[in-house]
Amino acid sequence: MNEAQKSEWVQRYLEGELAGQELLDFEQHLEEDLELQTLLEEFKILVGGIRYHGRKQAWDEISALEADAEANETLGHFSIGERTRTLYWAVAATVAILAVCVAYFINNNQSVNTDQLFADNFMPYAALTYAPQRSDTLLTSMKEQAFAAYSNRNYPEAISLFEDILAQSEETIVWFYLGNAYLTQEQTEQAIAAFQQFLEADPESILYPQATWFLALAYLKNDQLEPAKQLLNKLAEMDSSYSERAKKLLNSL
Amino acid sequence: MTNDELINSIYSGDKKVLAQVYNQYRKEFIGWGQKTFRCSADEAKEAYQLAISIFYENIKTGKLRQIDSSIKAYLFAIGKYKIFEEIRQNARNISDIKMEILYVNEEDGEYKKELEEKFKKVEMCLIQMGEPCKSILELTYFENRSMKYISEKLGYKNTDVAKNQKFKCMQRLKKLVLK
Numbered sequence: 560m561n562e563a564q565k566s567e568w569v570q571r572y573l574e575g576e577l578a579g580q581e582l583l584d585f586e587q588h589l590e591e592d593l594e595l596q597t598l599l600e601e602f603k604i605l606v607g608g609i610r611y612h613g614r615k616q617a618w619d620e621i622s623a624l625e626a627d628a629e630a631n632e633t634l635g636h637f638s639i640g641e642r643t644r645t646l647y648w649a650v651a652a653t654v655a656i657l658a659v660c661v662a663y664f665i666n667n668n669q670s671v672n673t674d675q676l677f678a679d680n681f682m683p684y685a686a687l688t689y690a691p692q693r694s695d696t697l698l699t700s701m702k703e704q705a706f707a708a709y710s711n712r713n714y715p716e717a718i719s720l721f722e723d724i725l726a727q728s729e730e731t732i733v734w735f736y737l738g739n740a741y742l743t744q745e746q747t748e749q750a751i752a753a754f755q756q757f758l759e760a761d762p763e764s765i766l767y768p769q770a771t772w773f774l775a776l777a778y779l780k781n782d783q784l785e786p787a788k789q790l791l792n793k794l795a796e797m798d799s800s801y802s803e804r805a806k807k808l809l810n811s812l
Numbered sequence: 813m814t815n816d817e818l819i820n821s822i823y824s825g826d827k828k829v830l831a832q833v834y835n836q837y838r839k840e841f842i843g844w845g846q847k848t849f850r851c852s853a854d855e856a857k858e859a860y861q862l863a864i865s866i867f868y869e870n871i872k873t874g875k876l877r878q879i880d881s882s883i884k885a886y887l888f889a890i891g892k893y894k895i896f897e898e899i900r901q902n903a904r905n906i907s908d909i910k911m912e913i914l915y916v917n918e919e920d921g922e923y924k925k926e927l928e929e930k931f932k933k934v935e936m937c938l939i940q941m942g943e944p945c946k947s948i949l950e951l952t953y954f955e956n957r958s959m960k961y962i963s964e965k966l967g968y969k970n971t972d973v974a975k976n977q978k979f980k981c982m983q984r985l986k987k988l989v990l991k
Contacts, residue, residue: 563983566979566982566983566986567979570979570982574952574953601986601990602982602986604930604931604934604989605934605982605985605986605989606953607927607930607931607934608930608931608932608933608934608935608937608938608989609934609938609949609950609953609954610953610954611914611915611931611932611934611935612931612934612935612938612939612950612954613869613872613873613950613953613954613955614869614914614954615914615935617865617868617869617872618865618869618914620827620830620868621834621861621864621865621868622861624830624831624834624835624864625834625857625860625861627831628834628835628838629857687861798827798828799827799828800828800831
């Protein structure tokens with residue numbers, strides 16, 4: 560048996576395809592054949608790595624769901640137990656809205672208040688997957704520092720660190736969080752560029768809807784209503800948890 | 813939808829259903845975790861993420877096809893036995909628990925530090941290879957799908973063609989990793 564044939568045998572063994580006599584043959588050969596043993600160990604690592612990758616992707620999807628859930632919480636979905644607080648807020652909001660309406664009538668040359676809409680809808684996306692773990696290389700620890708700054712809401716520092724990382728390597732995901740950080744500082748032009756970069760570099764990313772949402776918000780804040788509407792329409796058609804949000808925002812535009 | 817229908821939808825790749833399930837049990841689980849095991853809100857949130865991750869992975873890999881009790885009971889059981897009790901009784905912290913599950917050596921169920929490096933390298937090479945190898949290998953070894961399913965999904969003429977392609981992909985991956 561040459562190496563290719565042994566490799567195939569090992570793979571069939573790892574996939575559970577061997578049975579009966581063939582399985583016994585394999586196990587017997589394994590005891591005596593060093594090359595077979597080595598091949599088995601090598602393929603086990605490969606299989607382990609493939610499974611690790613699949614697992615990590617699945618976990619990243621869940622991370623995104625958690626970030627969405629936290630965003631929804633803070634944007635204020637009141638639960639039944641907080642009815643009284645809701646009432647006070649409703650009253651305060653009504654007064655505020657009336658005041659804003661008066662301000663509109665006095666000094667209004669815009670039919671859509673993009674600043675207000677932006678403020679109502681923007682919440683920086685939580686960087687849950689990138690919570691600091693052990694670091695082995697310099698780049699990993701720069702990444703850790705950057706995300707630590709981001710998670711601690713130290714956005715100016717996060718921006719600076721993210722920019723350093725991007726100067727050195729192609730870390731696509733960093734564009735996404737850099738865009739978020741720029742938005743917190745109202746650097747809308749840079750945010751637009753960052754999200755565009757991310758969407759272009761990784762159109763298959765699970766954060767594609769989120770990035771589209773944030774890009775729309777960036778355009779909105781930058782008073783570019785047409786591109787914002789275009790993206791929101793796209794989101795509304797997508798099969799994503801962001802469709803509802805996009806539709807709601809479109810209604811206000 | 814019944815529980816089994818929900819699981820089937822998720823197995824077929826329905827992301828909306830996954831999000832629904834995620835949001836459905838989240839608050840209750842977090843409250844229960846805090847009350848019963850006296851952990852912080854953050855710990856309970858992380859625990860929920862981990863519990864759902866395990867649930868989701870078991871569905872994706874074909875291990876979980878149906879549930880006798882309820883999804884809630886399943887999630888809470890994972891929470892209690894795999895996470896909260898480990899934290900309280902064995903004084904583990906949740907990041908360590910996560911690491912162990914993420915980098916586990918499936919044969920002996922042990923976590924080894926060297927595995928972390930090796931798996932990451934394999935992942936890098938896998939991503940580098942791109943399609944169709946990446947999908948074939950993911951479907952074969954992570955999702956444990958049949959050759960019939962894979963050849964239909966990826967559009968191969970028959971299962972032998974798909975098998976051959978898979979073998980070639982594994983050889984390529986091995987070459988890349990050992991470089």
